[in-house]
Amino acid sequence: MRTNKYGNKSCRCVMLHSHDSTWEAEVCNYLYNLARKKRIYAYSIQCSIELTVKGKTICNHIVDFKVHKLNKKYFYCEAKGFDSPVWVLKRKLTEAIFPKIKYVTVYRGQLNLIDKEIGEDEKL
Numbered sequence: 001m002r003t004n005k006y007g008n009k010s011c012r013c014v015m016l017h018s019h020d021s022t023w024e025a026e027v028c029n030y031l032y033n034l035a036r037k038k039r040i041y042a043y044s045i046q047c048s049i050e051l052t053v054k055g056k057t058i059c060n061h062i063v064d065f066k067v068h069k070l071n072k073k074y075f076y077c078e079a080k081g082f083d084s085p086v087w088v089l090k091r092k093l094t095e096a097i098f099p100k101i102k103y104v105t106v107y108r109g110q111l112n113l114i115d116k117e118i119g120e121d122e123k124l
Contacts, residue, residue: 052097102117
């Protein structure tokens with residue numbers, strides 16, 4: 001088990017994905033259970049988003065999860081312990097460049113934010 005620059009220990013989820021923190025692994029386990037229960041269509045981990053402004057790539061932003069809802073729309077999901085300045089900037093850029101894609105940040109104890117985001121689909 002490794003620790004990163006923020007003191008988090010790398011961890012594996014039930015699917016044996018490697019995650020940067022135990023919290024990120026817990027969120028992955030939660031998404032796995034939602035997929036098993038068919039409350040979400042699917043999810044993927046560590047998705048790279050190219051952030052391009054006026055034809056110039058500024059940087060890439062790797063989000064923890066891309067969650068595909070039942071209606072095939074998707075949203076980005078981040079498992080966060082705290083907000084680093086670089087992450088805040090990349091999140092703002094992501095939201096500005098892709099305003100129609102929801103970006104959900106899940107801090108400890110806030111898994112209900114994922115349920116809230118997918119809740120609209122369950123009413124279909």
